[in-house]
Amino acid sequence: MVGLGRDAFFRLLRENDLLVKCKRRYAITTQSDHRFKKWPDLVQRRQALRPEQIWVSDITYIRIRDKWIYLCLVTDAYSRKIVGYKLTHRPTAQACISALRMAISHRMYPQSDLTHHSDRGIQYCSTNYVTILQENRITISMTQSGSPYDNAVAERLNGILKSEYRMAETFPDYKTALAQLVKAVNIYNHFRPHMSCNMMSPQQAHQQLQNQKVPKMFQRRNAESKKFRSKTRETVVRERTTDN
Numbered sequence: 001m002v003g004l005g006r007d008a009f010f011r012l013l014r015e016n017d018l019l020v021k022c023k024r025r026y027a028i029t030t031q032s033d034h035r036f037k038k039w040p041d042l043v044q045r046r047q048a049l050r051p052e053q054i055w056v057s058d059i060t061y062i063r064i065r066d067k068w069i070y071l072c073l074v075t076d077a078y079s080r081k082i083v084g085y086k087l088t089h090r091p092t093a094q095a096c097i098s099a100l101r102m103a104i105s106h107r108m109y110p111q112s113d114l115t116h117h118s119d120r121g122i123q124y125c126s127t128n129y130v131t132i133l134q135e136n137r138i139t140i141s142m143t144q145s146g147s148p149y150d151n152a153v154a155e156r157l158n159g160i161l162k163s164e165y166r167m168a169e170t171f172p173d174y175k176t177a178l179a180q181l182v183k184a185v186n187i188y189n190h191f192r193p194h195m196s197c198n199m200m201s202p203q204q205a206h207q208q209l210q211n212q213k214v215p216k217m218f219q220r221r222n223a224e225s226k227k228f229r230s231k232t233r234e235t236v237v238r239e240r241t242t243d244n
Contacts, residue, residue, distance in 0.1 A: 036125035042141035043117045048078035051206045052109045057118040058154035059091050062177055063170040072096045074103040077153045080194050081202035082185050087178050093126040115139040
């Protein structure tokens with residue numbers, strides 16, 4: 001076994017059925033088989049280029065003793081700021097509405113065009129939820145394939161809260177979980193730097209207006225994208241010329 005690396009060691013264990021199988025703990029948060037209208041995906045995984053251009057909503061689960069409770073989140077896709085949240089015993093449309101109302105009440109740029117992006121769960125397709133979005137002139141967008149990449153910002157935030165801010169723990173009761181959540185949201189929004197926001201905290205990035213400053217990360221991504229498209233066109237032209 002001298003010189004056997006970690007990956008090779010685990011591969012050896014797996015091949016001989018010696019790995020301890022982990023018990024997966026998860027709760028179902030998305031029910032997409034319902035009678036309500038499912039809206040098209042208007043975001044198409046594109047990057048937000050200013051605050052309050054795209055909001056992403058999602059529901060994740062938190063453990064207390066022997067049952068699950070649920071966390072409804074609304075996050076700004078540009079700044080990564082948590083703009084609305086609600087911790088609830090049941091993942092109902094009303095709980096998601098509470099998080100949405102919090103987000104709407106704290107808008108910094110209410111005149112800007114805003115798109116709300118979510119999965120096709122019954123909470124987000126419900127009449128009451130859709131009505132609030134429409135009354136506030138917020139465009140509705142929903143994922144189509146069920147892939148986590150279609151709502152990557154929301155999925156990433158869920159992981160950060162659980163891995164970095166103790167929300168993956170089993171709490172003794174709802175009150176303790178809520179206290180930890182409030183603390184986590186405050187620290188995350190005001191102190192956690194993001195590479196995608198040029199190492200600014202979500203709160204700092206959210207204060208950047210569209211024409212003032214675009215994070216260098218987005219500038220580099222846009223430049224690389226244009227360079228790739230240019231090379232692709234050149235390759236196509238060269239191949240066509242060779243064929244002729």
